[in-house]
Amino acid sequence: MIAELGHLLAFLALATAAAQSYLGLTTGGEAPRRLAVATGMFLVLSMLTLVISFVRLDFSVALVAKNSHSLKPIIYRIAGAWGNHEGSMLLWCVIMAGYGAAAALWMRNDRLRDRALGVQGLLTLGSLTYLLFASSPFTRLADPPLDGGGMNPLLQDPAVALHPPFLYMGYVGMSFVFSLAAAGLINGTIDRDWAKRVRPWALTAWSSLTVGIALGSIWAYYELGWGGWWFWDPVENASFMPWLVGAALVHSLIVTEKRGGMAAWTVFLAVLSFCLALLGTFLVRSGVMTSVHAFATDPTRGLVLLAGLGVAGGAALALFAWRAPKLASGPEFDPVSREGALVLNNLFLSVGAALVLLGTVTPMVVQWLGEIKVIPPESASLSIGEPYFQLTLAPMIAVLLLFLPLAQAAPWRKADLSPLLKWLTPAMGLALAGALVAMALGGWGIWLGFGVLVGLWVVVGVGFDLWRRVGPAGIGRVFRLPLTVWGMAIAHIGVGVFVIGATVESAARVERTFPLSNGQSAEMAGWTFEFQGVHSEEGPNYYATQADIKVTHGGTTEMIHPEKRFYPVADTSTTEVAIRKTLGGDVYVALGDTIRDEPGVWRIRIAHHPMIDWVFGGASLIAVGGFISLVARLRRRAPAPAESPAIDPTAEAPATPGVGATA
Amino acid sequence: MRKRSQRLWLIGAAAALTTGAVALAVMGLQDTVAFFQSPSDIAAKGVANLKQSIRVGGLVEKGSETHGSDGALLFKITDGVNTVPVVYHDIPPDLFEEGKGVVAEGKFDETGRLVAKRVLAKHDENYMPKETYDALKRAAESGGDKNYGKEPTT
Numbered sequence: 001m002i003a004e005l006g007h008l009l010a011f012l013a014l015a016t017a018a019a020q021s022y023l024g025l026t027t028g029g030e031a032p033r034r035l036a037v038a039t040g041m042f043l044v045l046s047m048l049t050l051v052i053s054f055v056r057l058d059f060s061v062a063l064v065a066k067n068s069h070s071l072k073p074i075i076y077r078i079a080g081a082w083g084n085h086e087g088s089m090l091l092w093c094v095i096m097a098g099y100g101a102a103a104a105l106w107m108r109n110d111r112l113r114d115r116a117l118g119v120q121g122l123l124t125l126g127s128l129t130y131l132l133f134a135s136s137p138f139t140r141l142a143d144p145p146l147d148g149g150g151m152n153p154l155l156q157d158p159a160v161a162l163h164p165p166f167l168y169m170g171y172v173g174m175s176f177v178f179s180l181a182a183a184g185l186i187n188g189t190i191d192r193d194w195a196k197r198v199r200p201w202a203l204t205a206w207s208s209l210t211v212g213i214a215l216g217s218i219w220a221y222y223e224l225g226w227g228g229w230w231f232w233d234p235v236e237n238a239s240f241m242p243w244l245v246g247a248a249l250v251h252s253l254i255v256t257e258k259r260g261g262m263a264a265w266t267v268f269l270a271v272l273s274f275c276l277a278l279l280g281t282f283l284v285r286s287g288v289m290t291s292v293h294a295f296a297t298d299p300t301r302g303l304v305l306l307a308g309l310g311v312a313g314g315a316a317l318a319l320f321a322w323r324a325p326k327l328a329s330g331p332e333f334d335p336v337s338r339e340g341a342l343v344l345n346n347l348f349l350s351v352g353a354a355l356v357l358l359g360t361v362t363p364m365v366v367q368w369l370g371e372i373k374v375i376p377p378e379s380a381s382l383s384i385g386e387p388y389f390q391l392t393l394a395p396m397i398a399v400l401l402l403f404l405p406l407a408q409a410a411p412w413r414k415a416d417l418s419p420l421l422k423w424l425t426p427a428m429g430l431a432l433a434g435a436l437v438a439m440a441l442g443g444w445g446i447w448l449g450f451g452v453l454v455g456l457w458v459v460v461g462v463g464f465d466l467w468r469r470v471g472p473a474g475i476g477r478v479f480r481l482p483l484t485v486w487g488m489a490i491a492h493i494g495v496g497v498f499v500i501g502a503t504v505e506s507a508a509r510v511e512r513t514f515p516l517s518n519g520q521s522a523e524m525a526g527w528t529f530e531f532q533g534v535h536s537e538e539g540p541n542y543y544a545t546q547a548d549i550k551v552t553h554g555g556t557t558e559m560i561h562p563e564k565r566f567y568p569v570a571d572t573s574t575t576e577v578a579i580r581k582t583l584g585g586d587v588y589v590a591l592g593d594t595i596r597d598e599p600g601v602w603r604i605r606i607a608h609h610p611m612i613d614w615v616f617g618g619a620s621l622i623a624v625g626g627f628i629s630l631v632a633r634l635r636r637r638a639p640a641p642a643e644s645p646a647i648d649p650t651a652e653a654p655a656t657p658g659v660g661a662t663a
Numbered sequence: 664m665r666k667r668s669q670r671l672w673l674i675g676a677a678a679a680l681t682t683g684a685v686a687l688a689v690m691g692l693q694d695t696v697a698f699f700q701s702p703s704d705i706a707a708k709g710v711a712n713l714k715q716s717i718r719v720g721g722l723v724e725k726g727s728e729t730h731g732s733d734g735a736l737l738f739k740i741t742d743g744v745n746t747v748p749v750v751y752h753d754i755p756p757d758l759f760e761e762g763k764g765v766v767a768e769g770k771f772d773e774t775g776r777l778v779a780k781r782v783l784a785k786h787d788e789n790y791m792p793k794e795t796y797d798a799l800k801r802a803a804e805s806g807g808d809k810n811y812g813k814e815p816t817t
Binding site for chain 1: 680
């Protein structure tokens with residue numbers, strides 16, 4: 001019964017989304033608001049029924065039978081609801097409608113909200129149609145199996161259980177930014193008020209995307225057993241492109257909000273970020289490439305996604321082309337100013353995104369050209385990997401970051417460089433000294449030095465800027481700086497921390513594979529690893545071969561147990577590495593396979609990943625900074641008049657509620 | 664006039680940056696792209712450039728998996744007609760197995776062995792990299808083993 005209820009709820013949402021889009025784009029007012037809330041509620045409940053089916057192991061539901069198993073732990077039964085194509089599409093719809101409902105509840109009532117709800121309704125309608133008619137998660141089986149097919153064991157992991165919801169909060173969050181852009185273009189007003197109201201949504205989406213990408217990266221680091229955290233795989237690039245454009249957007253929105261400038265460009269970025277999110281979904285789901293995300297390759301799914309991308313992107317760009325010439329360009333500014341710096345930021349980030357796009361789609365385009373015989377098929381297969389992305393992106397990011405502390409300190413309209421430079425000279429000195437130390441410790445690698453220099457320059461420069469903002473009043477005032485400044489500073493420090501971590505980790509990483517038999521030892525980076533054989537363990541739904549390795553380091557000794565797991569239901573093995581955290585980085589031990597013809601000899605892979613926590617820590621700081629900026633924005637807003645009549649004396653004058661505030 | 668100069672430097676900055684990016688991209692694409700070749704392609708054409716990364720795909724030949732004295736993994740990739748010897752100084756992926764699909768990426772050494780930097784195995788029991796499938800199919804069409812496996816899509 002419960003699956004039918006979920007199916008019915010999704011159909012109800014289809015109806016309310018249709019009504020929401022029609023009324024939102026025409027009459028507006030209270031009706032589309034209520035309908036948006038209803039669409040969101042129906043879909044949340046629908047998702048809940050699917051989760052219940054997964055938890056109760058209702059194998060008469062085809063999706064549960066295919067993706068769950070009675071031996072699977074409860075948390076992965078829940079996560080299993082979105083760990084497959086159909087369930088994740090439902091999650092997509094839930095989050096899309098959820099953004100609509102949130103906007104209906106919290107946004108000021110005017111034409112921008114109505115029309116944004118209307119466009120959001122259209123997007124939800126499209127997604128739901130695809131869900132219900134091309135990939136329904138509620139299909140029943142006439143002849144239910146006794147047990148399910150299980151879930152890809154690689155995905156049975158806490159980080160991956162949370163990765164899709166956050167990633168979708170980001171990807172799909174861009175849909176509401178897109179809707180606001182389309183609504184603004186329909187209204188013909190892209191002004192400071194528009195930017196002010198778009199910013200919280202853009203910040204929510206972009207910060208969530210940051211968390212989602214970081215979770216995926218952490219998972220790859222410890223679960224795949226290679227110790228890498230970014231492979232420049234098309235799947236990763238698919239999420240990195242909207243992230244870069246989203247980063248450009250949250251910066252250009254500042255110019256539009258504070259100065260009324262860059263309006264057309266900001267709207268363009270808002271449209272583009274959702275188009276790239278759709279492109280990413282297409283690349284990942286259509287089967288044009290293979291990964292753990294391509295749950296099953298189905299060309300028709302790819303075509304539907306591509307058509308959706310074409311329709312949404314094409315319509316929005318047409319709208320843009322029609323309205324953009326009429327948009328006001330903001331007040332003039334000097335190249336050396338905060339506006340100028342933010343323009344530069346946007347140029348670098350969007351050119352960076354274009355380079356990632358080029359490297360990601362070229363192999364696919366070439367392969368397609370081979371398939372349609374434009375070029376000989378045997379020469380139509382190539383791969384573009386890490387060297388390309390490092391060569392092209394590293395210089396871009398480095399130059400961008402050299403400007404960052406200056407940009408953060410520059411005033412609007414026109415900046416005088418010389419006092420800024422004077423103020424920041426000690427920061428550059430500190431960064432140079434730090435880089436020299438790093439080079440001395442790390443063997444004088446030029447890239448190592450340069451990366452550390454850039455990262456430290458950002459961290460120290462941002463610190464100096466905070467100090468300057470505090471002024472001579474004393475260090476105690478640092479906590480009274482506005483939240484917006486903290487959000488910006490923390491995110492920027494996160495960028496610096498990330499760059500330092502990423503450079504040091506990739507320059508000074510040591511990894512080696514040792515063939516070891518019982519009693520043999522290996523040494524690396526001052527650690528001794530004595531292999532003492534393997535033994536068997538049994539988990540809830542897997543069998544494990546665990547190695548016993550005695551680790552000695554500086555007089556302390558402990559046992560570590562890297563293991564290989566075999567999941568009989570899915571007939572696959574996974575690697576569970578043993579990681580020991582130290583101040584300087586991770587010691588990372590993975591158990592390989594036995595060496596053929598030599599029983600008892602195992603390949604053990606030992607690696608040292610220096611400063612790896614700075615990589616993930618930096619990414620987390622970026623997300624935290626984004627969320628702090630969001631909170632700062634929400635706190636500044638007037639309380640909704642209906643719910644809380646009390647007047648907050650610290651809030652800015654509340655905007656007049658009512659229709660036509662932007663008209 | 665001010666407005667115009669503002670536009671001018673904007674366009675100038677964008678043009679300079681784009682030129683730089685295009686130059687970087689061209690450089691990047693020239694040096695770092697790895698082309699896919701099947702063992703038969705390599706047998707037919709040889710290896711022109713030892714500095715060029717190459718991806719070789721096929722099946723791990725049955726009975727070819729051994730190890731060097733330093734524990735390195737040695738195996739051969741076959742497309743049913745020709746084989747390519749591969750050496751890999753790391754732990755192969757979990758799904759690496761004799762008789763199953765594999766793609767190895769790396770550079771050839773003077774002795775004609777592919778020194779792999781990366782070895783990719785199939786992602787699940789049904790999947791075979793598309794390029795592997797195509798390579799096996801081409802080899803089979805030119806008179807090799809007809810049993811080259813299933814279609815890559817499930």
